[in-house]
Amino acid sequence: MKEGNTIFFNTRPKVRSYAAVCGSKEREGVIGSYADITLSDDMYGESTYEKAECKMLSDSIALAIKKSALSDADVDVLLSGDLLNQIISASFAARAFEFPFLGLYSACSTMSEGMLLAAALVDGGYARNCVAATGSHFASAERQYRYPLELGCTRPPQSQWTVTGAGACVISSECGGIEVVNATLGRVRDWGVSDVNNMGAAMAPAAADTLMRHFKDTGTVPEDYDVIITGDLGALGSRILKDLMWEKGYDISANHVDCGELIYKVIEDEFQGGSGAGCSAVVMNSYFFTKMNAGLYKRVLFAATGALLSTVSSGQGESIPCISHAVCLEARRD
Amino acid sequence: MAEQNARNCNENYLKYVRGLAPPTKHFKNCLSAFGVGGLICTIGQFFRYMLQYAGLSGDELAGAVSVILIFFGCLLTGLGVYDRIGRYAGAGSIVPITGFANSVASPALEFRTEGLIYGTAAKMFTVAGAIIVYGVFSGVIVGLIYYFL
Numbered sequence: 001m002k003e004g005n006t007i008f009f010n011t012r013p014k015v016r017s018y019a020a021v022c023g024s025k026e027r028e029g030v031i032g033s034y035a036d037i038t039l040s041d042d043m044y045g046e047s048t049y050e051k052a053e054c055k056m057l058s059d060s061i062a063l064a065i066k067k068s069a070l071s072d073a074d075v076d077v078l079l080s081g082d083l084l085n086q087i088i089s090a091s092f093a094a095r096a097f098e099f100p101f102l103g104l105y106s107a108c109s110t111m112s113e114g115m116l117l118a119a120a121l122v123d124g125g126y127a128r129n130c131v132a133a134t135g136s137h138f139a140s141a142e143r144q145y146r147y148p149l150e151l152g153c154t155r156p157p158q159s160q161w162t163v164t165g166a167g168a169c170v171i172s173s174e175c176g177g178i179e180v181v182n183a184t185l186g187r188v189r190d191w192g193v194s195d196v197n198n199m200g201a202a203m204a205p206a207a208a209d210t211l212m213r214h215f216k217d218t219g220t221v222p223e224d225y226d227v228i229i230t231g232d233l234g235a236l237g238s239r240i241l242k243d244l245m246w247e248k249g250y251d252i253s254a255n256h257v258d259c260g261e262l263i264y265k266v267i268e269d270e271f272q273g274g275s276g277a278g279c280s281a282v283v284m285n286s287y288f289f290t291k292m293n294a295g296l297y298k299r300v301l302f303a304a305t306g307a308l309l310s311t312v313s314s315g316q317g318e319s320i321p322c323i324s325h326a327v328c329l330e331a332r333r334d
Numbered sequence: 335m336a337e338q339n340a341r342n343c344n345e346n347y348l349k350y351v352r353g354l355a356p357p358t359k360h361f362k363n364c365l366s367a368f369g370v371g372g373l374i375c376t377i378g379q380f381f382r383y384m385l386q387y388a389g390l391s392g393d394e395l396a397g398a399v400s401v402i403l404i405f406f407g408c409l410l411t412g413l414g415v416y417d418r419i420g421r422y423a424g425a426g427s428i429v430p431i432t433g434f435a436n437s438v439a440s441p442a443l444e445f446r447t448e449g450l451i452y453g454t455a456a457k458m459f460t461v462a463g464a465i466i467v468y469g470v471f472s473g474v475i476v477g478l479i480y481y482f483l
Contacts, residue, residue: 047447050447148443148461149440150439150443151420151437152418152421153420154420157357158356201354205347236355243350
């Protein structure tokens with residue numbers, strides 16, 4: 001069933017299992033005790049940061065499959081992507097598995113895009129078990145998007161810190177304590193922000209657009225959700241999102257949480273908080289799913305946000321188009 | 335018409351975002367840049383006095399001091415210390431010659447994984463290239479002005 005841009009899943013696909021790997025800086029924070037693997041060294045025993053990112057991603061996928069008591073043969077497809085050029089981490093990670101792979105690119109909103117596509121495949125009867133996964137690494141993202149790691153430059157106060165981590169979940173037609181109820185597909189929004197250090201401000205309009213369409217399509221109000229989670233808007237972007245929603249008559253200030261704001265223990269070098277595809281992937285696949293399984297959150301709206309820019313487009317002075325996909329999850333009622 | 339509206343809407347939004355953006359702490363930044371930059375220069379001056387004492391003078395002396403500072407700039411970059419100093423000191427550690435050494439050494443390290451020729455050597459000047467080009471260019475302009483005056 002479809003209403004506006006929202007898909008309603010009749011069979012309510014389940015989150016069968018989930019796994020997360022996080023880096024050394026991230027494990028100091030709240031997710032440290034929820035993540036399955038926490039790294040003491042961000043190289044993860046590899047020779048390059050790109051290999052480390054790939055290993056984090058493949059480990060989280062393998063662990064999620066293992067926790068669901070499935071084998072490679074039971075998995076119908078892997079939906080994954082990452083931030084690196086030509087999504088190398090995801091495609092290289094997929095080498096290790098025996099199931100098909102569909103590569104995604106939706107920048108930092110890859111997790112929610114993967115989850116909604118997996119749920120759609122499962123709900124349509126085209127797959128029984130799908131894996132949605134994504135990750136990012138601070139060092140590889142810095143290298144691609146910004147400056148060499150050792151360059152002694154200052155970061156502007158509105159900047160964010162790319163999360164080192166990866167998360168994966170198995171969306172299944174069978175067992176699992178969390179159900180994917182519906183999902184709102186994102187529209188690309190661009191309100192003219194061209195400052196690459198201010199992703200929060202660039203992404204907030206896309207998040208607001210998706211959330212408002214979700215509320216309209218589903219006939220719900222923000223109070224119907226225990227928590228409304230955005231991906232990596234950071235402190236500044238969250239504030240803008242709340243203002244934008246407030247202007248249109250939706251008050252999300254009481255139950256809105258941003259993964260980027262939540263992930264780090266003390267905001268020091270990170271300024272506005274975490275960002276990157278791994279940000280929402282790690283937080284959802286450790287902290288929030290664990291809390292949902294424990295019954296602390298009954299109904300959750302997860303809207304990861306992505307900035308669809310490249311170093312070429314920002315070098316040529318283009319503004320930053322952004323997207324946000326929302327997935328509504330409910331703890332099973334039985 | 336719709337396009338005009340969208341543009342106005344964007345402008346309003348950008349104005350609002352600029353109003354919200356956290357202010358850069360100019361005074362504090364200037365102070366730490368002054369402190370650290372001054373310290374690097376003082377250390378350079380210290381080496382200068384020492385080498386002068388050892389018997390060097392003129393261009394040799396200036397060259398030797400630069401070489402020592404460049405060496406320490408590269409060493410601290412390799413040890414992963416210089417970026418931390420830079421984060422705190424800003425222009426204070428970018429402007430002196432140690433900052434230039436850092437801007438050459440850091441991409442050389444970073445792209446080491448892509449090989450010695452296409453990585454380290456080819457990418458070495460990704461940051462410093464701009465400094466060299468505009469440094470030489472402004473040198474030429476100033477030289478021409480000087481010549482005609």
